[in-house]
Amino acid sequence: MKLAVLASGNGSNLQAIIDGTEKGEIDARVVLVISDKKDAYALERARKHRIEACYLDPKKYAGREDYDRAVISLIKERDVGLVILAGYMRLLSPVFISAFPGRIMNIHPSLLPSFPGLEGVGQALRYGVKVSGCTVHFVDENLDTGPVILQEAVPVYDNDTEESLHQRIHDVEHRLYPKAIQLFVKGKISLEGRKCIIHER
Numbered sequence: 001m002k003l004a005v006l007a008s009g010n011g012s013n014l015q016a017i018i019d020g021t022e023k024g025e026i027d028a029r030v031v032l033v034i035s036d037k038k039d040a041y042a043l044e045r046a047r048k049h050r051i052e053a054c055y056l057d058p059k060k061y062a063g064r065e066d067y068d069r070a071v072i073s074l075i076k077e078r079d080v081g082l083v084i085l086a087g088y089m090r091l092l093s094p095v096f097i098s099a100f101p102g103r104i105m106n107i108h109p110s111l112l113p114s115f116p117g118l119e120g121v122g123q124a125l126r127y128g129v130k131v132s133g134c135t136v137h138f139v140d141e142n143l144d145t146g147p148v149i150l151q152e153a154v155p156v157y158d159n160d161t162e163e164s165l166h167q168r169i170h171d172v173e174h175r176l177y178p179k180a181i182q183l184f185v186k187g188k189i190s191l192e193g194r195k196c197i198i199h200e201r
């Protein structure tokens with residue numbers, strides 16, 4: 001299966017996914033990385049692995065849908081089976097969601113449905129929860145509301161800063177996201193309503 005990854009920033013999750021494909025832990029390959037930020041380190045990571053890296057400047061498009069249409073056509077030209085959001089900071093339009101039904105995944109740094117949207121880590125810390133974590137989910141029309149695929153808890157310590165907690169969450173993300181992608185690639189995820197059933201064997 002071919003994978004496309006959309007990323008706006010550092011791309012440490014992208015790196016974990018590329019590493020997973022190179023180690024044979026994910027039976028797929030990343031064929032395209034797209035970013036809305038020219039300087040996203042994610043693009044550099046892609047180039048280092050000889051993966052096609054595209055920067056699309058949002059300012060060159062009339063609006064969100066026009067931009068998404070350009071992204072959609074880049075992905076469709078490459079026969080991609082799964083679209084992966086990895087720190088992609090743009091909201092996807094319904095046009096995008098309906099172009100890849102059931103084939104878009106995201107990772108979020110909290111235990112959804114708690115603390116969706118921006119600053120999931122900061123929100124959890126400010127709220128004072130003792131346990132947070134991360135969630136891999138399918139993407140639907142709303143923000144961070146799609147069916148949950150995998151979740152893992154991470155403890156919150158009294159002396160945590162946003163950085164220290166995010167680091168601990170990142171470490172789990174780098175394990176959880178490749179695992180969810182491999183389950184998808186192997187056809188081991190089915191949906192009953194909004195509930196993901198994982199067929200481990």
Ligand code: GRF
Nearest residue numbers: 010011012013087107108109
């Ligand atoms: C991750 O914490 C992810 O949960 C969130 O954005 C962050 C991206 O980090 N969606 P990176 O760019 O993969 O390092």
